[in-house]
Amino acid sequence: xxxxxxxxxxxxxxxxxxxxxxxxxxxxxxxxxxxxxxxxxxxxxxxxxxxxxxxxxxxxxxxxxxxxxxxxxxxxxxxxxxxxxxxxxxxxxxxxxxxxxxxxxxxxxxxxxxxxxxxxxxxxxxxxxxxxxxxxxxxxxxxxxxxxxxxxxxxxxxxxxxxxxxxxxxxxxxxxxxxxxxxxxxxxxxxxxxxxxxxxxxxxxxxxxxxxxxxxxxxxxxxxxxxxxxxxxxxxxxxxxxxxxxxxxxxxxxxxxxxxxxxxxxxxxxx
Numbered sequence: 233x234x235x236x237x238x239x240x241x242x243x244x245x246x247x248x249x250x251x252x253x254x255x256x257x258x259x260x261x262x263x264x265x266x267x268x269x270x271x272x273x274x275x276x277x278x279x280x281x282x283x284x285x286x287x288x289x290x291x292x293x294x295x296x297x298x299x300x301x302x303x304x305x306x307x308x309x310x311x312x313x314x315x316x317x318x319x320x321x322x323x324x325x326x327x328x329x330x331x332x333x334x335x336x337x338x339x340x341x342x343x344x345x346x347x348x349x350x351x352x353x354x355x356x357x358x359x360x361x362x363x364x365x366x367x368x369x370x371x372x373x374x375x376x377x378x379x380x381x382x383x384x385x386x387x388x389x390x391x392x393x394x395x396x397x398x399x400x401x402x403x404x405x406x407x408x409x410x411x412x413x414x415x416x417x418x419x420x421x422x423x424x425x426x427x428x429x430x431x432x433x434x435x436x437x438x439x440x441x442x443x444x445x446x447x448x449x450x451x452x453x454x455x456x457x458x459x460x461x462x463x464x465x466x467x468x469x470x471x472x473x474x475x476x477x478x479x480x481x482x483x484x485x486x487x488x489x490x491x492x493x494x495x496x497x498x499x500x501x502x503x
Contacts, residue, residue, distance in 0.1 A: 235497040235498070238494065238497050242490070245366065246369060246370060246373065248366050249366045249367060249368075249369040249370040250370060252363060252366050252367050253367065253370060256367075265363060265367070266360065266363070266469075266473040266474055267473070267474075268473050269473065269474050269475045269476070271345070271346055271475065272347075272475040273343050273346035273347060273429075274429050274430070274432045274433035275340075275347070275426065275429040275430040276430075276433055278335075279335050279339070280332050280335040280336050280339065280426055281426055281427075281430045283328075283331075283332060283335075284332065284422055284426040284427055285427070287328070287422060288422065288423075288427060288447060288451070291451045292447060292450060292451055295450060295451050295452070295453050296450070298453065299453060299454055313390045313391075313393070313394055314394070315398065315403055315406060318391070318394065318406050318407065318410050319406055321410065322406070322409060322410050322414050325414055325415075326414060328418075329417065329418045329421055329422075332421060332422075332426065333421070346475065347429060348424070348425050348429075348471065348475050348477035348478075348480075349425075349477050350475070350477070350478065354478070357474075357479045357482070358478070358479070358482055360470065360476060360479035360482075361470075361476075361478065361479040361481065361482025361483045361486070362482060362483075362486070364466055364467065364470040364479060364480070364483035365482070365483045365486040365487055367466050368462060368463045368466045368483065368487060369487075369490075371459075371463075372459045372460070372462055372463050372487070373459075375458050375459035375461075375462065376459045378458075379455045379458050382454070382455040383455060389456065391407050391410065391411060392495050394407065395407055395495055395496070404496065407492065408492060411488045411489075411491075411492055412488050412492060413485070415484070415488060416480075416481045416482075416485040416488060417481055419448070420467070420471075420477060420480040420484055421477070423444050423447075423464075424444070424467060424471040424477070424480050425471075425477055427444050427447075428440055428441065428444040428468055428471060428472070431443055431444060432472070437472055440468075440472075441465065441468035441472060442465075442468075444464070444468055445461060445465045445467070445468050446461070446464075448460070448464040448467075449461040449464050463487060466483070467480055467483060467484060470483060
């Protein structure tokens with residue numbers, strides 16, 4: 233019953249996604265979906281940006297090294313993680329995110345709203361995030377289907393491997409916290425608010441969006457990087473047009489949530 237209901241929901245969401253893509257192609261103008269927010273600022277090189285670049289560089293090198301070693305068949309084909317690892321990762325990630333926000337408050341307290349931390353028009357930001365999710369759904373799902381042959385157990389995301397091995401309530405809860413809460417909050421802060429805003433100060437907007445999106449995708453490894461690239465592009469475009477951290481978090485969280493729901497639905501003995 234759950235998989236059937238979920239598939240019907242996906243069908244409905246896909247139809248809505250097609251509607252918004254039709255609007256974009258019909259008007260040939262992004263303003264048909266997202267109005268440009270002129271209340272914005274970019275980031276110059278500063279301590280939060282420097283820490284962000286260090287974090288991204290570490291993640292990028294780790295991901296590329298892992299892919300290279302797997303290609304050379306010098307490591308085990310799949311990563312295994314424990315629940316304690318997930319919990320520790322959440323704590324470290326949240327702590328680092330808090331440090332970055334504190335530095336932003338100290339250095340940019342007069343322009344936080346222009347960086348995307350907007351407290352006005354909450355309903356509008358939630359709407360923008362929902363539309364961003366719908367726009368991402370169609371290309372991401374299409375590429376997921378096209379890359380299905382690469383999605384062996386060896387290439388499965390470590391969180392889904394843990395879910396498959398231990399489908400208990402505690403595991404599901406912490407995976408939900410990690411994937412649907414912590415990851416969207418942290419990754420949108422890192423890749424959009426800090427990294428993309430800094431790139432926009434150095435590059436044309438399209439180049440800044442492409443660069444941050446490409447790196448975001450590569451960090452997530454193969455084959456996830458392929459369907460994640462259009463998601464990253466839409467997240468980058470959404471942030472560029474709307475300058476809303478909350479909208480980006482909503483898009484990201486909805487996407488991760490639907491993926492977790494599909495993984496749970498495919499469990500042989502769901503809890």
